[in-house]
Amino acid sequence: MIKKLAITGGTHGNELTGVYLVKKWKKNPKLIERSSFETVTELMNKQAIKEVRRYVDQDLNRSFSLSDLSNDELENHEAKLAKELNEKLGKKGSDEVKVDFIVDLHTTTANMGLSIVVSNESATTWRSIAYLCEMEPELKVYKWKGDIENAFVDSMAPHGFAIEVGAVPQGVLRADLFLKTEALVYHLLDYVEKENSAKPLELPHELEVYEHEVLVDYPRDEVGDIVAMVHKERQDQDFTTIKQGDPLFLTLDNETIVYEGEPRYTLFVNEAAYYEKGFAMTLAQKIRVTIENRK
Ligand SMILES: [Zn+2]
Incomplete structure (x- = not known):
């Protein structure tokens, strides 16, 4: 059962799609309201958003490793911010679960189209992705094991992934990709509503x-x-x-x-x-x- 889902935008301050979707939903919370769970939104790196830059001191989306979250000596902007966000949306490193599912909104300057970047292995995460692929056949899924392991924003919650859409320049809003990202988030909310209901969803047994x-x-x-x-x-x-x-x-x-x-x-x-x-x-x-x- 998913009780609380967080939509996070502006993890990278120069990726405006997520920033403005979160602003839109903060003004119109009805759009993301569903009956069986609570949805919250969070503008992640407000200082970087203000400065329209990816980050201030270090990449926030590489700042959520357990070792960094528990290291009191790390005091730069994003290291401190990650600890604050983990109190609110985690709490990674404890048994307490404040948010069950995090979807983190990103854009890329690469021609990635509509894609998901996932490093979570949970069955719920993968069922949600299978559902989204059925709803959006153009959606592609990238299973990441990249530069730093388990330090993504979505790793604060038991389930989650990032949405990456491109190509869009840094500091730019593109209406077509904004709408695709928005539609994908609504499909995700629908999925959670269905997953929370008594009747299990019929999903494909395999995903490419x-x-x-x-x-x-x-x-x-x-x-x-x-x-x-x-x-x-x-x-x-x-x-x-x-x-x-x-x-x-x-x-x-x-x-x-x-x-x-x-x-x-x-x-x-x-x-x-x-x-x-x-x-x-x-x-x-x-x-x-x-x-x-x-x-
Ligand atoms: Zn990003």
Whole structure:
């Protein structure tokens, strides 16, 4: 039974879709009201939102590891904020559950379309995703095991995931992607309402998802500066295959660097926020995940 769900926006202050959806729902709470559970909204990083930047001191969406949450010596803006948010929406690291499900709203500059980034393994999380895929056939699912484990906003709750939509520039609202994100959240609320009812939902037994394999960094010089761009033939090619010999990067001197490896799917291609993290894209494999139906 899900008693409380949180919709979080503005975890990254320059991703406006989530910021303005949360503002919309704060003004019109009826839109997200359902009979069997409570929905709350939260503008996560208000200082970063004000400054229209991803974060102030460190990435808030990498600040929820158990070790960081319990480390009193971490005192920068996001480290402190993460602890406050965990008191409100967690509480990760305790038996007390204030929120059962968190959906965290993001946008990406990569051409990811409408996608879900999930690292939670709970059956409820995966049933909700299976339901959303039935409702929105264009939805793609990325099972993340990326740069830092279990430090996402949604990891504060027993169930949850992030919605990523793109391509949208940082600091920009795009009506088409705003509406798609909004519709997906309403489907999620409908799912929870159905999951909470006596009659179990009929869901597919399997789901096709993209499982994270590796992060690919840009070619860099000896001081760490990038010396190549994502190749124009790879640009916008999210959720498409790359195989041995395909153009991957273009050096500043106009030389093509090709991909050498097994066939994989490329995701988060040329995401603006990942230049500093040291990756140009991620590689994933398509797998099938079993959905545990409720008895
Ligand atoms: Zn984000």
